[in-house]
Amino acid sequence: MRRLSVAFLSLSLAALAAEPTSAGPLRGYTAAHSASEVQWEQKFRAIPDAGRLRENMRRLAARPHHVGSPYDKDNAEWLLAQLKSYGLDAKIEQFEALFPTPKSRTLELLGTTKFIAKLEEPTLAVDSTSGQKSEQLPSYNAYSRDGDVTAPLVYVNYGAPADYEQLATMGVSVKGAIVIARYGQTWRGIKPKLAAQHGAIGCLIYSDPKDDGYARGEAYPDGPMRPSDGVQRGSVMDMPVYPGDPQTPGIGAKPGAKLIPLDQVQTITKIPVMPISYADARPFLLALGGQTVPDAWRGGLPITYKTGPSKVMAHLKLAFNWDRKPLYNVVATIPGETFPDQWVIRGNHHDGWVNGAGDPVSGASPELEEARALGDLLKQGWKPQRTILYCFWDGEEPALLGSTEWAEFHADELKQHAVAYFNSDGNGRGFFRAEGAHSLEAFINSVVKDIEDPETKMSVWKRAHLAGLLRPSPDAPADSRNRADTRIGALGSGSDYTVFIDHLGVPSVNLGFGGEDEGGGQYHSIYDDFYWYTHFQDTEFAYGKALAQTAGTMMLRMADADVIPYQFTNQADTIHNYVTEVKKLADTMHTQIKDRNTNLAEGAYTAAADPKKTSIPPPVEPVPPYFNFAPLDQASDDLTAAAAAYEKAFTAYASSGKSGVNVDLLQIEHTLTDSAGLPNRPWFQNMVYAPGFYTGYGVKTLPAVREAIEQKEWAIVDAQIVRTAAAIEREVESLKSATKTFSGT
């Protein structure tokens, strides 16, 4: 679901130390077991086949396969048959969820020269599946409310919080207006949410050519980028409140589940919202009056971008079928030999917005190859110590429906049994990327050192590491240069890992390759199909094969280990950085507000403004108090000490071949959850990782504290510091107890 970009080369700056090549046994393995494991892993990696990956994609992307469509069910049944043919025990687990589809869509610009938006992506002769009109979902934003609004237009750039602050200083209000925002920067669902909070009555979201069209590369079908009539579909449900079926939060929705009435659902938008192409957007943008926008707000169209309001009115009318649809999750299980109650889980969704070759089949197809390869290993005599689950989720695109309902349904078991969840969602050419729980950071590093980059032939770890030296990122502060493991970024939301890490506290990772193709060019359009993918993306399926090798090796190595190879010194180091960040954030905001108030008192804003333009100084704000960060500092220090002690004891224990401690280890990461959840969104229970309330996909670490500060809710900050520190202290206790068991005292 989440769109690929170079920005998520999260594996970046890293140690300059030479890359170890099989130096010493694998973490969590005895020396003898490590040697046999390495052999099984090598056998495994020889199996995934690029030709099969291509044929999997041809089959799965042959027809539109959104939730509730005939081919969505057909694909689920085909996946089931494939998994069974590999000798695996597989089944379909069915759930259901609210999934609105368009009944009618109208958008027009009123006035003397009336313009009616086309709202249609044309068939292209070279691209045969682009003509499957009768099965395609029209372009729309799922979970927009019904509505019929007529109002002037205002351009709000990306529709992010800072954009509204900018508009306020220019004296432009969106009250009673229809806003037109461009795609990008924030997750799309944030755009109508903020527009409604600022008083707008409708919202249009268009794809500007600067962001994913001709300004980035040649337009389709000559190149990979979005053509003038291309539209990005997508969900606008308020998923930062909770994802999954809007009518059954926290409950796995089997048919007959008790439903929240539609008019009481919190996560449906407050105003009607619709996505459009830039061909359709252009007349609306040209109708805008008002001031010329700031530089950063200009898109790639050859027009003068203005804020509005428009003199003529826009008319937006939307109606949807509010139906509940079946979800078909396909789940294959390989029972564990030694620890059957410890589950290692792999997932990728199988539903698409339309044909969905890039999103999700480029990830689902390698996942299926992994399952085939594991079936092969079983026939050769391999037996995993832990139980392995291969999941193909339905309904990810609308709202992470299939994975959320499944995990909510199995919540108690997952809290007891889940060791780790490995997610992918679409794949492309380029660099390895991973984001996830930092207790798995060392593990991820160890695996990707053993995977060969198909084009450069160096290890994918080395390639990401060396490239990262040239591209520092916020996830990789300069100290990583001297660190044994490359840092991974934290997880926000945007794919099926959300329920695992954010709701249940299961250590989760999202992984894939990308950055060397324009994966976003046809994102959620009818042109994200087999023709487009095989002409402009990972055309040889070389990186599809690398994904199967990488994710599959992670599954094997995690499932076979004698002791679960979690590692907490990296996590402690990262959490220490987060604590430093939130303290700095509070400091910065304190200083900024104080300085701004002084500037206001001295008349600086009035003096700096162009007297002939509207310019409204920001309001005077109360200076925030100083907060007591001591509990967080203490918890972070305690975690650092406990993680170091654990590490020392772990090494001796694991190499001795003892494994009785595993069950305790399963609970460690879970201690970071708090059943009361985050302020205003109890479904999100992880106190370290969450998607931002106003970013949607973008992560907020230590979210209860960070967001209270960012949102200037000064009164609750100290209490959130205490709650977050308590979660970390629970982990400290849990680590201490595991350390004791290791040491046998």
Ligand SMILES: [Zn+2]
């Ligand atoms: Zn996806």
